[in-house]
Amino acid sequence: MYLKQSAYGVEIKQALVDYLFTHTDCSAVEATPNVENKASIKMQEAVGGVCVGEATFQVPESRRG
Numbered sequence: 001m002y003l004k005q006s007a008y009g010v011e012i013k014q015a016l017v018d019y020l021f022t023h024t025d026c027s028a029v030e031a032t033p034n035v036e037n038k039a040s041i042k043m044q045e046a047v048g049g050v051c052v053g054e055a056t057f058q059v060p061e062s063r064r065g
Helices: 008-023 038-046
Strands: 030-031 051-055 056-061
Touching: 008 038, 030 051, 038 056
Parallel strands: none
Antiparallel strands: 030 056, 051 056
16 A cells, blocks of 8 residues: 655644744754654654764754744
8 A cells, every 4th residue: 555645744843843942942852763764764854853873863943943
């Protein structure tokens, strides 16, 4: 069964990142996607995530939307 990919994950993740940086004292958001899940890694990068270790991405406050 083929599932069409959508940008809903990116939109949700960006909204969460924006909320955290706007309404809390959060300075970074960390995610640990499975290293084999290329779609999840692309999503982290799409919202400004930077790989800081094997499968660990951080979205710094300077990248908020």
